[in-house]
Amino acid sequence: MDIVIQRGKTVTLKSLPEYSIALDGFVQGPAIDDDNHRYSFDHHAGCSRFSTLSSCEQAWTAVMLGLDPSNYTIYCNDVDADVCAAIWCLKNADRCKEPLVSKLIDAIGKADRYAGAFDVNGMKKIVEWICAPETESKKNGDYEKLSDDGLKPILESILHRIDSFANGESSIEVSKQVLNSDFKVIKNESGWALIEVNDPHALGAIWASGFNRIVVARKQSDETIAYTIAKRSEFIDNFPIHTIFEALNEIEPGWGGGSTIGGAPRNADGGRSKLSYEQISTVIDDILINGKQRKTKPPKVKK
Numbered sequence: 001m002d003i004v005i006q007r008g009k010t011v012t013l014k015s016l017p018e019y020s021i022a023l024d025g026f027v028q029g030p031a032i033d034d035d036n037h038r039y040s041f042d043h044h045a046g047c048s049r050f051s052t053l054s055s056c057e058q059a060w061t062a063v064m065l066g067l068d069p070s071n072y073t074i075y076c077n078d079v080d081a082d083v084c085a086a087i088w089c090l091k092n093a094d095r096c097k098e099p100l101v102s103k104l105i106d107a108i109g110k111a112d113r114y115a116g117a118f119d120v121n122g123m124k125k126i127v128e129w130i131c132a133p134e135t136e137s138k139k140n141g142d143y144e145k146l147s148d149d150g151l152k153p154i155l156e157s158i159l160h161r162i163d164s165f166a167n168g169e170s171s172i173e174v175s176k177q178v179l180n181s182d183f184k185v186i187k188n189e190s191g192w193a194l195i196e197v198n199d200p201h202a203l204g205a206i207w208a209s210g211f212n213r214i215v216v217a218r219k220q221s222d223e224t225i226a227y228t229i230a231k232r233s234e235f236i237d238n239f240p241i242h243t244i245f246e247a248l249n250e251i252e253p254g255w256g257g258g259s260t261i262g263g264a265p266r267n268a269d270g271g272r273s274k275l276s277y278e279q280i281s282t283v284i285d286d287i288l289i290n291g292k293q294r295k296t297k298p299p300k301v302k303k
Helices: 055-064 081-091 099-113 124-139 149-166 171-175 203-208 241-251 277-290
Strands: 002-005 020-023 031-033 038-041 073-076 184-189 192-196 213-219 225-231 261-263
Touching: 002 149, 020 055, 020 081, 038 055, 055 081, 055 099, 073 081, 081 099, 081 124, 081 149, 099 124, 099 149, 124 149, 124 171, 149 171, 184 277, 192 277, 203 213, 213 277, 225 241, 241 261, 241 277
Parallel strands: 002 073, 020 038, 020 073, 192 213
Antiparallel strands: 031 038, 184 192, 213 225, 225 261
């Protein structure tokens, strides 16, 4: 089984060769092409996060329903826990039926699908430990500098941790894991909050603090900003995610996501958004206060 990592890349399912599996946004939206053995296990574009399985849940389910992934090439544009767990399932199809594996995939999948909105069966600390290689790289400002090949050690480290948990050997290391909880509220007006974080997995703590409509900003070492725009669920109103993405795309192409969460462009060089907090706030407030897209000329992106 070959694994191809191409940071930030998106393609159509038809452009992939036979026996291909695209994960978590490499192809936008879930898709099945049985005739050519091409599949997209995605839960971002064109679907509801409430009812669409995460990528690792889709991979696990496909294997449980008879997919033999041994001859497939796997494509991904990131190596977060959802992607890594999906790859683990595809590489270890014979182990997917094990109770510990099922429990972990359920926890990682729901944590990713609902952006940490609630703890899944007391598994939060385990999921944070699984994610730590990616999380620490982002906190240290290294992640965005890594090449496609440079992302492979993070993938391998997360796969190793999943092995350790599935083998019942992770309890001592998990006990040392510190849960993410630090964040700074920059703005909390008009029914939404702009929140600055250093840890990309602080969403759970933010939701637990009572916020339901958020823009999370994490400044990167390349001076771009990794923005996440989210609402707690589809059942939270007055925060039209897709309208916000459309407005931001008029200024800076590449914004997008699913029904409850998405964010800034993911560029091949690891860079994210060049928009300032003020620019983001202006766009969102205009939509929420005026109830429609901006009529005035949007602010320019900083060069």
